[in-house]
Amino acid sequence: MSWTDERVELLKKMWSEGQSASQIAKELGGVTRNAVIGKVHRLGLSNRAGGAAEPAKPEPKAKPEKVETKPARPAEPKVEEKPAPAAAATAKPEPAQPATPSPARRAIIPAGQPLPPQPSANEIDPAALAKVGEVEKHAKKLGLMELTERTCKWPIGDPATEDFWFCGLPSQSGKPYCEAHVGVAFQPMSSRRDRRR
């Protein structure tokens, strides 16, 4: 593979979007993250600043003076780093159904919820639940696109609204979830088996 204009363009785009070198490499295909990084450097955009943005690093120079703003590039598009929730668009307070072709639709419950059901106060170890609650505060709130092989894919929030994201915490094992979520995801199904219900 070679760095065609298109590929370089995509590289620039993704890099400025804050994508990691490995992700870019994966997207491009035929190159490794090293190649991407090498190219990035050669292109001179090692700093992820499409034109100027980063808060920059406050040098040990505590100069109370006003910061000099170079008018060098006043009209820079400046690609703000947006979380880019991937799938869901920035939902507006629009309660209306977008357009459900179904003649008779019931609740807006997405039938295809491939991922584990939210723990419904079942017979799950309270400690594990507490842990999840705790962990979800630290969730990285990844969008569908941000998920990788080793990020927790536990869904959080309501898929029907914009309040939906994935845990995203590292799932170091070969598991699809982080430690906490693994805990409530698959219980050995042995914890209290004879509930003599």
Place this chain on the structure above:
DNA sequence: CCCTGATTCGC
């Protein structure tokens, strides 16, 4: 261990 970007240097 997983990951990140940065650098080097033979090609």
Place this chain on the structure above:
DNA sequence: GCGAATCAGG
């Protein structure tokens, strides 16, 4: 110019 190997972190 290219990128694998390596380095230096998190």
